[in-house]
Amino acid sequence: MLFPRRRDGASIGGWIAVFVALGALLGMAFLPSPYVVEQPGPTFDTLGETEAGPLISVPSDLDHPDADGSLTLLTVSIAGNPERPLTWVDVAGAFLDPSDEILPMDLVYAPQESIEQSNEAGRIEMESSQAAAVAAALLHEGYEIxxxxxxxxxxxxxxxxxxxxxxxxxxxxxxxxxxxxxxxxxxxxxxxxxxxxxxxxxxxxxxxxxxxxxxxxxxxxxxxxxxxxxFPIDVSIELPNVGGPSAGMMFALGIVDRLTEGSLTGGVDWAGTGTISATGDVGPIGGIEQKMHGALAAGAEWFLAPVENCGEVVGNVPGGLQVVAVDTLDDAITAIETVASGGDVSALPTCTAP
Known part of the structure; x- marks a missing residue:
């Protein structure tokens, strides 16, 4: 007659240790992590509308709506913050998406800064960016401010x-x-x-x-x-619940398009990012890799990138997107007009490896 073998104490103890270790790892996976995840955020066509109405409005007697093409501004969403940190499971999931970037939380949120303070600073930066964009566009159009x-x-x-x-x-x-x-x-x-x-x-x-x-x-x-x-004329920008300065260049381009007869884009879908000074200088921004993925998802064919971000652009451009490097508002307008007119696009500046 056969009897089942009994497990010895060492074998049972080993399995208990394995289950305890697995339980501990599982528990740690749901502990708060010190990281946030940067990912593509909502996109907005500066020539279009939002829930609040036209994104850009100029006086009706000066307005030249562009029915073709697009000038899309891009945003970055941040998952996780000091008050609601991501778990290690959340962070691990970001490794699987090439459009996500994992960053230490203290690079995004200052240790002494509350979420409310961070949001307020972003709101102020957005207001200043919009004002600078209006100034840059009007100066380009020959107005004095x-x-x-x-x-x-x-x-x-x-x-x-x-x-x-x-x-x-x-x-x-x-x-x-x-x-x-x-x-x-x-x-x-x-x-x-x-x-x-x-x-x-x-x-x-x-x-x-x-x-x-x-x-x-x-x-x-x-x-x-x-x-x-x-300003000598009334220009308004309506983009609720978005903060930061990185949409400045695209705001300025949208205003120039509205104030210019004909279609600046020539029916081409553009996206881009970059801060803008009142005198038209384009500055670097954060999250450009995520914004390029956002541009492609929004249907853009061409992408305007600040020259100072070229180090992050090279080697990270998603397939199907063509990138032009710009240093000023005039550079961006020249690029858009060159593509619209069927000009020599090979002469447009691109980001190259250092």
């Missing part, structure tokens, strides 16, 4: 705290006229060491010196400046 920059926020614990105040009007930085938000940033970055601010506070001129701190290699003094322009 008046400009000033004020301080909308001074970050707690920053070098500027106790030195600059909300409401200060910034006249110049390191001797360079503060024409807009971006001219301030460039003036700070151009100096190795303390920056000199000439400001006006309640009608009184003041000169102060601030030693920046480095954040991801960039010198920061801890202020959120805000553009204030006086």
């Amino acid at each position: 008046d400009a000033e920059v004020t301080i909308a926020e001074v970050l707690q614990g920053s070098p500027a705290e106790g030195v600059l105040e909300v409401g200060d009007r910034v006249l110049s930085v390191n001797g360079e006229v503060a024409y807009d938000v971006y001219s301030i940033r460039e003036a700070i970055a151009a100096v190795d060491g303390a920056s000199t601010f000439d400001v006006e506070r309640d009608g009184t001129p003041l000169t102060v010196s601030i030693e920046p701190v480095l954040d991801q290699g960039r010198p920061l003094v801890g202020i959120v400046p805000q553009n204030a322009f006086t």
Whole structure:
């Protein structure tokens, strides 16, 4: 007569250890992680409409709607934040999607900054970006504008705290006229060491010196400046619930298109990204890999990328998308007009490996 063999104690103990280890790993997988995931966000055609109405509006007697083509701005969504961190399972899933990028949380959210403060800073940046875009477009179209920059926020614990105040009007930085938000940033970055601010506070001129701190290699003094322009015509931009400055160039292109007879795009679908200064300089942005994937998903054939982002563009362009590198608003307009007219596209600047 045969009897089943009994498992010895060592075998049972081994299986128990395996199950305990698996349980521990499973439990850890759902613990909060110190990472966020950057992924393609919603896209918006600056020549089209949102739920709030036309994205860009200009005076009706100057308006030239473009029924063909598109000038699509791109956004990046951030999954996870200090108040609602991603689990390790969430982070692991991002490895499977080439359009996602995993970043340390402290690169996206400052340790002392609340979600509300981050959102408010993004809102202010968006407003300044829109104002600078209107200024750049109108200057391109031959209009004259008046400009000033004020301080909308001074970050707690920053070098500027106790030195600059909300409401200060910034006249110049390191001797360079503060024409807009971006001219301030460039003036700070151009100096190795303390920056000199000439400001006006309640009608009184003041000169102060601030030693920046480095954040991801960039010198920061801890202020959120805000553009204030006086425009000769009424131009409005309606894009609710989107923050940050990276849509500036596409806003400016949309305004130029609306104010110009005929179709700027010639029926071609464009997308792009980049900050804009009031004088038309295009600056770098974050998340360009995600934005290229977003452009392709939105049906764009051509993509405008800031020259300063070319290092991230090379080797990461999704198939089916053609990228043009631009440094100014004029560069972007030239590229769009060249493609629209069937010109020599091989002469357009592209991003090349260093």
